[in-house]
Amino acid sequence: MEGRYELVIPNDDLPFRLFIFEGREGKYKVTKHWHHSVEIFLVQEGKIDFYINNSHLSLARQDFVLVNSNEVHSIECPEPNVTIVLQIPGDTFKEYLGEDGYLNFEKKDDIQNQRLTELVTSMFSIYEKQEYGGSLKVKSQFYELLHLLVTEFKTETMDKELIRQKRQLDKLSDVTQYMRDNYDQDLKLEEVAERFGFSSTYLSRIFQKYAQVNYRTYLIDLRVKYAVRELVGSDHEIGEIAMNHGFPDSRSFSKAFKKRYGCLPSTYRKHTVINR
Template sequence: MEYSHEFIMPNDDIPFKMFVFEGKDGNYVREKHWHRSVEIFALFEGELRFFLNEKEYPLKPGEFMLVNSNEIHSIQSPKANRTIVLQIPLVTFENYYTEERFIYFSHSSRLQDEEVMRLIEDMYETYARRDCGYELKVLGQFYLLVYLLVTKYREMEVSMDLVRQNKKLNKLSAITAYMEDHYTKDLSLESLAKIFGYSPTYLSRMFQKYARTNYKTYLDHIRLEYAYKDLVNTSDAIGEIASNNGFANSKAFAKVFKRKYGMLPSEYRKRQAETQVVT
């Protein structure tokens, strides 16, 4: 399989992830990948080329793309652009699933597109300013957006082909969701396989096939994301951060951290502190 799985963590202060697209400067390609979250790419300037299950969807300013949970997609950003991205946890929509814990949003244009674009732009500007009470305003707008999605964009009748295609990746996404909920514990491949009724060998192959990585690397990635937040937002000791986030010890944490950031956690924290003093 020529695609990978992406682990998504919400922003610290809101129950979803919102950011400016990393391909904003152009000359950027994000290869085929999938994730459990529902994703919206709202393009305000420039252009983007989307590919969903091999079909191309070119985006122009004023348009957005809805990416469903477990939908394989890739993005090409040849030119500079201004794009706001929202990644919404699938659990947000749990009261509106159709069957097989399945929900599907249409990519077709709707009358509410302009309202959605205005909402997203205002949400991001409010979030970026961080005025008093900004979380409340952003949350209000977010739930209005969710309302529009489930009432105006949700498909009530979906083909069995779509359901079957979703189920292939939903098996692994259910496992990764469990890992995200229990990453602080001693979570071996064998114990996880037993919980979900698979053999360790089969589960290992599932990760290689659908996530293009091995089980241990994926678990370390989850732990690292949470440990990174503790490193930059708290004064906890390195060993304590490692222990609180499921690493065997500070040495194991440091090894995974250095692989991604090119330095030890202590060095990274020191550099962050020096930067804050300068500014």
Template sequence: MEFQHELIIPNEGLPFKLFLFEGRNGNYVREKHWHTSIEIFTVMEGNLSFYINEVEYPLKAGEFLIINSNEVHSIQAPVRNETIVLQIPLKQFTDYFTAQRFIRFHSGNTSQNKTLRFTSEGTEAEQINAGSTENDSRMVFLIRELYRVYVSRETGYEFRARAVFYEILYLMVSTYRVTEVEESELKNSRRLDALSKITTYMREHYKEDLRLSGLAAMFGYSDAYLSRMFRKYAKVNFKTYLQDIRMAYAYKELLNTDHTISFIALDNGFASSRAFSKEFVKRYGILPGKVERQKK
């Protein structure tokens, strides 16, 4: 079982992560990976292909794809494209879980599919309900608008971005959510859900003194079993994963505040500014003090 866990950290001050797909220049392959967050890919220009459970889902301009939580997928982008990626933390849907932190999205008329392709042009009719084209077009428009607002950074953009984002959430739960799930779907998700719960806890408590033994006891595992779980499903050990979380948040704080290096280090769970700087150089090749800050 060769696939990797992806760590997702929301954009500064916002309840989601939004960016242009890194494979926009083409000749790009992203190997099998998974994450707890829900992910929406919306193609503006060009095309790319997703592979989920060995099934190909090609996307072209004007189409979008919803990747569900704990869904192992890979991506191929052979040509240039412009694709907006919206990643939504699973906790945003807490009130709509069907069972065991479980939620799935699809077009409504093919409940056996966990992930479906939608178009804004009415194509792929076998996957779309009659009358759903309006909703699909609305989703594409909202994703475009969210990206436009986020990039413009005009006065009050945070409020507008949140308004558009919550309209996207409303459309997802009112139109594309699966209200009944089969045991087979639950079973496929359970194998990764155990680690998802642990990594979610780590992201929420990364500033604290987290230890493998403490987490193992908290979630009812032995130290050895939890260690194997990280190596098997995250492809890194526990310590590296924790450092990844701390560094991601520390880097954001470094870019967006005028806090001192020492404050940032201690604020994000590092033992000292020296330990933070050493890890920073290892990952980014420069000292944190050399980074150009982008604070408002």
């Protein structure tokens, strides 16, 4: 499973991102990653499986999950679903950070959870219509949601180990961003570690302990992730796609792909085209 740092870019007209999860067709995975933003995933139809810090959550209709800044998580959705995703840049909460520099949220009782669900659903419904003045209403509900989060959903105390993990993932963020920008190159562990002032042993250790994935697996998962986009978005040959994304040949790409998706790239492409 991959560990990666994800940059959250707000919608052009909003100070956050609001969209339908890209895995809506099913047979889709998002490998292990983390980011500085706070995310809310709210399932409208179907279900998805969420994994956060080694905990498994099965989300069905009207269920949601709060993903905090620098929490390692992954997603699997074997079946079609409709899931609203709200990504809130971490800097939004900078005035409310604790002495340790972090802020966490957690689900509360049914009344508070329902209020959050209603706000996110309404925000997306209004934004989707793109009516005159609608973005103002969405923004007003967004700030109402922020108030709800910091007053009702804030975690009172944070475990010291969790804080330590967040700090280590902060360190890894620059490394993984560099790897995302250069994943199709020959990225040796020793060379990447040296670039960021780490020993290879140290970088390998913090990858495994805090990102919960080893360096090589991360890199291969990253290559597969980007290759999948070309696989389903073009008619390029499998061998060409493999070479475009850092694999030495189609055989190594197919082996890595099958390990992660349970089938060969050609089979995956065929199934995706049929279900479009």
